Amino acid sequence: MLHGGLPCVARSSPIAPELSVANDRAAMTDDEISSTETAPDIAAQPPLFVLGVGAARLDADRLAELLDAVAGAATLAIMLLLRDRQLLDEAHLRALRGKQATLLSVPFDGEKLQPGRFYLPPADTAVTLEEGRIRLRTLPNGESDHGLIDSFFVTMAHDQDGNVIGLIMGRFDVDGTLGTAAIKQCGGLALAVDDASLHGLDLRSANNPAAITDDILPLPQVAARIAAHMQRHHGFGHPVPLGLRNGSESDKLSQIAAILRNTTGHDFHGYKRATFLRRVQQRMQVAQVEMLEQYLHILRYRFDEPLQLFNDLLIGVTKFFRGRREFEFLAQQVIPRLLQGKHTGDSLRVWVLGCSTGEEAYSLAMLLRDHAETLDSAPRIQIFASDIDGRALATARVGRHASSIVGEVAPERLRRWFVKEGDTYVVNKELRELCVFSQHSIVKDPPFSRLDLVSCRNLLIYLDAELKNRVIPIFHFAIRPGGYLFS
Numbered sequence: 001m002l003h004g005g006l007p008c009v010a011r012s013s014p015i016a017p018e019l020s021v022a023n024d025r026a027a028m029t030d031d032e033i034s035s036t037e038t039a040p041d042i043a044a045q046p047p048l049f050v051l052g053v054g055a056a057r058l059d060a061d062r063l064a065e066l067l068d069a070v071a072g073a074a075t076l077a078i079m080l081l082l083r084d085r086q087l088l089d090e091a092h093l094r095a096l097r098g099k100q101a102t103l104l105s106v107p108f109d110g111e112k113l114q115p116g117r118f119y120l121p122p123a124d125t126a127v128t129l130e131e132g133r134i135r136l137r138t139l140p141n142g143e144s145d146h147g148l149i150d151s152f153f154v155t156m157a158h159d160q161d162g163n164v165i166g167l168i169m170g171r172f173d174v175d176g177t178l179g180t181a182a183i184k185q186c187g188g189l190a191l192a193v194d195d196a197s198l199h200g201l202d203l204r205s206a207n208n209p210a211a212i213t214d215d216i217l218p219l220p221q222v223a224a225r226i227a228a229h230m231q232r233h234h235g236f237g238h239p240v241p242l243g244l245r246n247g248s249e250s251d252k253l254s255q256i257a258a259i260l261r262n263t264t265g266h267d268f269h270g271y272k273r274a275t276f277l278r279r280v281q282q283r284m285q286v287a288q289v290e291m292l293e294q295y296l297h298i299l300r301y302r303f304d305e306p307l308q309l310f311n312d313l314l315i316g317v318t319k320f321f322r323g324r325r326e327f328e329f330l331a332q333q334v335i336p337r338l339l340q341g342k343h344t345g346d347s348l349r350v351w352v353l354g355c356s357t358g359e360e361a362y363s364l365a366m367l368l369r370d371h372a373e374t375l376d377s378a379p380r381i382q383i384f385a386s387d388i389d390g391r392a393l394a395t396a397r398v399g400r401h402a403s404s405i406v407g408e409v410a411p412e413r414l415r416r417w418f419v420k421e422g423d424t425y426v427v428n429k430e431l432r433e434l435c436v437f438s439q440h441s442i443v444k445d446p447p448f449s450r451l452d453l454v455s456c457r458n459l460l461i462y463l464d465a466e467l468k469n470r471v472i473p474i475f476h477f478a479i480r481p482g483g484y485l486f487s
Contacts, residue, residue: 047163048115049230050129051078052156054149054176054209055169060093062169062193062219067118069223071103075230078118079107079134079156081149083175085123109136126422128155128403137423146175147400147422149209153179154402155423162187165226168209169193174398176209178424181357181395182402184214184312189229189286192216211391212311214286228288252292256280256309259299263306266388266441268313270467279313311391318359318458320401320408326486331367334484338452339371339378346379351448351478354459355385355437358396362427364455365434366413384448386440393437399427442471447478454479455486 051070055063063080070076107119107127111134119134121127126137128151153176156164166183168176168191180190192210194217210216217225253276254269261267268276284295287305298305321327342348348368352361361383372378387393403423406414418425442459454475460468475485 047075048113048132048160049073049076049163049165050113050156050160051076051165051167051226052081052149052152052179053078053167053169054081054083054153056083059169065219066167066169066222067103069220070226071116073116073227073230075115076226077113077115079127079152080118080120081127081152082120083148085121107134107136109134127152128423129159130155131159139422147424147426149176150179150400150402151423154182154404157182157186157188158404160188164188165229166190166209166213167193167222168213170195174208174395174400177212177391177395178357178400178402180209180212184212187282189226190214191222191225193219193222195219214308232285232288249292252296253277253280255296256292256299259296259306260310260313264310265444266310267443270464271313273464276313280309283309283312311389318356320359320405321363322360323457327363327367330364330486331371334453334486335367335371338484339368339375342379343377344379348379348381348453349448349451350381350383350453350455351451352383352385352458353387353442353454353456355387355396356389356392356458358385358392358399358427358435358437359401360455360458361385361396361435361437362399362417362431364453365431366409366417369431369434370413381434383435385435385437386442387437388439388441390439393439396435396437397432399432401425401427442474443467447474449478451479452483453486454483457487460487 053063053066059082067078070078103116104118104120107121113129113132113134121136122138124139126139126148128135128137153166156166157179164183164186165188166176166180168180170193183190190209190213192213192215215225253273257268257271257276261269280292280295283305284290284292286308287295287298289295289298299309338348350364350368352364355361365381365383368381368383372381385393385396387396400421401418401424403425405418405425409418414425417428417431419428420426456471456475460471463471479485
């Protein structure tokens with residue numbers, strides 16, 4: 001099949017003794033636990049919310065302040081994920097207990113989440129959620145504790161159907177970024193506490209979870225923000241408008257796109273309207289406004305809101321080997337041809353547009369390296385992966401992914417190309433070094449050239465027909481004669 005005159009591959013796309021409070025519950029069955037309480041009328045009860053807090057042990061005083069502030073939230077369960085948890089001494093523990101000592105407990109494996117409780121897992125333990133139950137896995141000697149925040153945040157987001165809040169306290173390099181994105185994608189709320197460690201952080205490109213949260217707030221404002229979000233999410237407020245009822249609303253969306261163009265330099269007028277509206281509505285819910293006119297006012301006078309909307313518009317849904325049949329065809333029919341006739345000293349050049357957090361680029365890298373290893377003489381593989389989202393690119397360069405990729409990546413590839421950290425998987429150095437991630441706009445910036453393969457499967461699906469017609473000729477220039485377009 002031909003696409004813009006080019007061959008087209010596919011058409012698409014062990015428990016701490018000092019925290020014994022409530023640990024006797026570990027010997028009780030779920031029935032015994034529930035029998036000590038009066039069963040509520042489930043239909044009349046608002047849903048359980050889960051708050052995951054990523055912090056450092058030295059934040060004990062501030063954590064105690066937070067727990068005091070949210071202690072009255074009867075439908076909120078809180079999981080405290082402390083970096084350097086093994087270094088938590090008695091002084092910091094007393095500070096952390098604060099006024100809420102009777103509510104703080106060490107969870108046991110299989111325990112059902114209970115509202116109104118604060119959980120502090122043991123040191124060197126990966127914590128996840130599974131059907132509302134806490135799952136604990138002691139890390140073996142030698143396994144990194146990096147990724148423990150991501151491990152919980154990701155499973156919390158997937159398990160609790162959007163009734164989740166992630167809170168970042170302090171500056172973490174990488175850990176928490178993947179989980180924060182998952183929380184936002186499922187409709188949850190992601191917050192960060194404003195403190196000195198975040199000052200100077202570039203929200204456009206920082207690979208730090210605070211950079212992609214919905215809001216960065218002073219600690220005294222966090223509890224009120226959480227309460228407001230829970231109330232709206234319970235449905236007590238009026239709904240945000242779900243459609244374009246008239247031309248005036250359509251005009252307001254155009255005004256929003258113009259504000260984004262003027263403040264970020266990127267034009268979203270060619271973005272699919274339904275997708276654009278959905279992302280705007282998500283930001284309206286975060287901003288706690290109900291009308292587009294109100295949101296326009298926020299965009300004009302709150303300096304950080306255009307960037308927050310811009311970031312949310314760039315959140316893509318991607319995975320490894322998305323479209324397995326297409327990747328199988330690529331591996332069997334196209335990659336052998338690309339490598340045929342190339343030897344040591346030659347280069348095989350690939351461009352992945354709209355690469356997001358890198359899953360597609362790494363998928364192609366695995367296929368190319370798998371085939372190259374069967375050859376006596378193989379060329380140098382260069383994969384240029386681009387996106388306009390600097391935050392996604394920073395995440396891609398690290399290559400940390402949720403444990404759910406075991407359903408996307410074959411076991412032998414998982415062993416060959418990934419290292420397990422906590423309940424996450426990290427692309428190994430060898431594969432990462434094949435990929436160069438850079439910020440690039442297909443509309444504004446000069447394209448790469450002399451390419452053997454161009455993949456744009458994560459890009460075209462977001463463009464309207466007019467913008468697609470502007471982009472296709474660029475591929476003609478970028479791809480060498482006999483090269484392939486993977487769309």
